[in-house]
Amino acid sequence: MMKKNYDVIVIGAGHAGIEAALAAARLKATVLVFVTELKAVGFMACNPAVGGTAKGHIVREIDALGGEMGVSADAALLQIKMLNRGKGPAVHCLRGQEDKYLYSRIMLEKLRNTENLTLAEGEVSRIITEGGRVSRVVTAAGDIVRARAIVVATGVYLNSRIIIGDESRNEGPSGFKRSASGLTESLRGLGLEIRRFKTGTPARIAKDSIDFSKMQIQEGECDIHCFSHLTDEKLTVQQPCYLTYTNADTHRIIKENISRSPLYNGEIKGIGPRYCPSIEDKVMRFDKERHQIFIEPEGRDTDEMYVQGMSSSLPRDVQERMYATVAGLENVRILRYAYAIEYDCIDARALYHTYQVKHTEGLYTAGQINGSSGYEEAAAQGLIAGINAALYVKNEPPFTLSRSEAYIGVLTDDLVTKGTNEPYRMMTARAEHRILLREDTADLRLTPRAYAVGLASESRFARMQARKAEIENTLARALKEKPPHAAVTDLLCRLGGEAPKKGMTYAELIKRPEVSVEDVRALHGFDDISEQAFFTAVTEIKYEGYLKKEEADVKERARLEERLLPTDIDYSTVSGLRTEARQKLAALRPQNIGQASRISGVSPADITVLLVYLRTRKS
Template sequence: MEENSGFPQIPENACYLAESYDVVVVGAGHAGCEAALASARLGAKTAVFALNLDSVANMPCNPSIGGTAKGHLVREIDALGGEMGKAADKTFLQSRMLNRGKGPAVYSLRVQSDRRAYQQVMKHTLELTENLDLKQAEVTSLFIENNQVLGVVTHTGAFYPAKCVVIASGTYLKGKIIIGDTAYAGGPDGTRAAEGLSASLLACGVQLMRFKTGTPARVNRSTVDFSKMERQDGDETITPFSFETENPGENKESCYLTYTNAETHKIIMDNLHRSPLYSGKIEGVGPRYCPSIEDKVVRFHDKERHQLFIEPMGENTEEMYVQGMSSSLPEDVQIKMLRSIKGLENVKMMRTAYAIEYDCIDPTQLDLTLEFKEIRGLFGAGQFNGSSGYEEAAAQGLIAGINAARKTQGKPPVALDRSTSYIGTLIDDLVTKGTHEPYRMMTSRSEYRLLLRQDNADARLTPLGHEIGLISDRRYALFCKKQERIEGEIKRLEKIVLPPSDAVLSFLKEHGSTPISTGAKFCDLLKRPELDYRGLISLIGEEQGLTGQEAEEVEILIKYEGYIARQQKQVEQFKKLEERRLPEGIDYEKIDGLRIEARQKLVKMRPSSIGQAGRISGVSPADISVLLVYLEQNRL
């Protein structure tokens, strides 16, 4: 058989030898797009395969990017040189910063996107990227020899040799659509499922799981009575996702809030026996933090109502999502439910809500680099890894793409830890702790959330993005100047003392703040919760020309200085344990004092550090002490 540039013979299930690549990405959803772009931009010859090119960067579950904790991920993706934030800025219909009434650690940007415009922008970006080929085909099998991935085979019998493969299959892998008693093979939004790859993965020894997610119905805007709903407008001042976006544009659409009621709940309970979720027809595990409406009504039976958000799908369509009402109930029940809701009494449903089951992997099979431990050159990203959400997927895709490209180039991998980013927390949670349900990012998952704010994502990650090669020299220079302005302003303010003048005392009284009798440091006054940077600066009349985002960061760094210093000390302790490496070939079976469960978990997980070992379920602090003693005794 013919050979190709050092690659092995064509596998038996292939018909012909196609073009060879450094990196092949399977799937072109949010994970696949970021993986492919990162790989190609780093100089690796890359191909990305989609079942249908019209589904590239699709948003089947909701037409939004960002939200609580998810907004942090998008800003971190952008800070590293990813694409999601830029595409969201170009195509948003409405932008809001959530949680403004809370502390800055949980501020989270969320936009309603024009779903089709987002897809078009992302697809065109892929098409224009050097080193990147976008292809429509189903990858049905992997070619692996001696625990090394060597390429992929498509449904047409083409063998594409590849040094690395990233699987980002989303919810397509053996996808099954379920609506009441109706069930059929399929992917999101009427697309077909990917049927072949699961068997190939199983044959390679990959452990699969079965998860489920759901989508809400889509309704016709002209049949919605918005006068009965609460209107929700976007922010007057738009905060962009991308640190490079200078003119983010304006809000174009409003969203609307309505609620379920007693009648809605009665319809659901009366038809619960017809729900595949409760009849046993659905086998996959669904997301705890994004349950279907029938699950909400059953689990939270004491709640009189549940919020529903009516959100536009795009600027040039009349379709609207009924967000918060995903369901797998029969179609006739869905119509009754919808028409029981205020403002939807005469609604016409355009797309039925549905549940979708799909195959994914146990993510503990992966390293922190998202490469499989037992199969060299094979990476996983997104919902394939057991996560849920566009943003979680894109974050993993970016890291997988970076590491796949670097592996082909003989460069060391990139692994983010929990103290650097939400991306690091997300990946560490998945590969260290595993997940028994679709994993969703939340601010509460991070121990260091005051340090990992969305406003300082560039300060945390842009130097790394530049070092990797995804941040241009020009962008990095602008970033450095921004940091200089912020640091310079803080140093300037530390020297300023405000006197108890009439203007200062009047200002303090106006803002309900305790008066001063002697001179007070500017920074001490700024730490008062009722006072802000812009107000205090007006007293000294010395504006430094900071942008709104720069001024906000100055205020946060001063106001929360003590709390930030405390978390930085916690990070230092964390780093010590992370830097205490565990040798790759360590034999845990021979370490006296380890409990049996700990031995089993450590053998399976093969943690890279003492810190990671301590986060494995079933490994106790006593086991960690035993490991530390063992390392000292053996001078490892």
């Protein structure tokens, strides 16, 4: 039953809304969640997968912080893989194929069964503030509910429009109801700049209409750990994906009909993501003979298959012909057509690193409304926004993560400091210290932080500590203990090296570039140590030089982060700044010198000028 007053209201129950609501409720705030339709809770509107490069790191981090995505993703796994194996531990990334319907049901149950949390079907049409603080919302049905903090997590539902060729419908993804009763205007009224972004999804096709014999099977890996640090089981039974390709016929059909693509004829004005190009984009922009197409299952109990790599906004008749050209899809039956979707979002540079809107106390935004894309990016923002909403209500200091602490820190800082001109996707290339942000160290980095704030449970913290002890034990032993000489000689000769000197320690062996974690594991000196702890310890030894350099660099940067820039600086009066720097600083108003230094157009000399200014101002 909906009450008249809550600590925190969360608008939306997608990946951001769920984490925000659960985090706030677990931090003992009373929470009301609005969702347009219950079956849209935690729905994977695009690909049925969680993780992938950099995104896998984010899921591990969400989990280490006590968020929900990792646990639910593990429960709904159909297949799991470690990407980038052999390219270095910093870029190992988990990716799981998910039963999207099961995932959604699990999340719905969690919301329903969480203390302090109320779930309501409904739509918010207005946010009302008093004295620069949020005070209440008005629903489309006319209800008024008071709240001290509000998290807006509308995803792609805000004033969304679906486009298939020349058809267009005002609805959310997958035929769900959109949110269109005035919330955009309300946000604009609060001083937020509204933008229009675009994304798209491919068709869903019937499994029994596919000839898999013409495709390459893509299996998962049965012997790897899952997303959550709390999940001990491994996924031994997995469902495969399939790889096939477009060809000259596919490309010809697309080119002949390109004028009918709303992306090309000007019908779609929203800005789309470059990393998620439609098939017409791929064909028009890149002169390749073929493009990869992955066929992925959408769930255990569904006949639907996802056609990854073929998102499109072409008309239905073109889609039918185009899909049928692909090997194995000759007799394809399309269950739902590919579509493009446009939606309202904001410029996240209006936010603090807590995801609170700078000029409105208690108002937070998280997820795709901030210009990001991806379930993982959304969930991460929801988690941080939810934690901060609860802390704000309790009048406690905010919780933020830095760029050197977590991918979530990089994501946040990129969004609020640099801003984005397209739906933002996390990439490992965006992190300057990725070797410090490995997926195998998410718990070590973040669980203590979450435990301190009250989100990570006792058992999660205890697990982290046990693992840490194991790692330290391994490190200490590796420095002293020596593997059997004969075994080492065998190993090194097999790897094409010279016979080693006698008395080589494990640590010395590990540091050899040609020696891998698996090679050392196979010497059986650490059979009492868990695989995951062993992997982390070996990586710490192997990368010692790089880690030290990166840590020193982080320390140096941290000093700049500590230099706060007062919120009331009038940059036009700071003498010595170059004009470009002056304009950028005035527009973006960074909170500290570190942020200022990352703004393009602000030079090291400008930073020194700012330091001088701070000094003179103090006196």
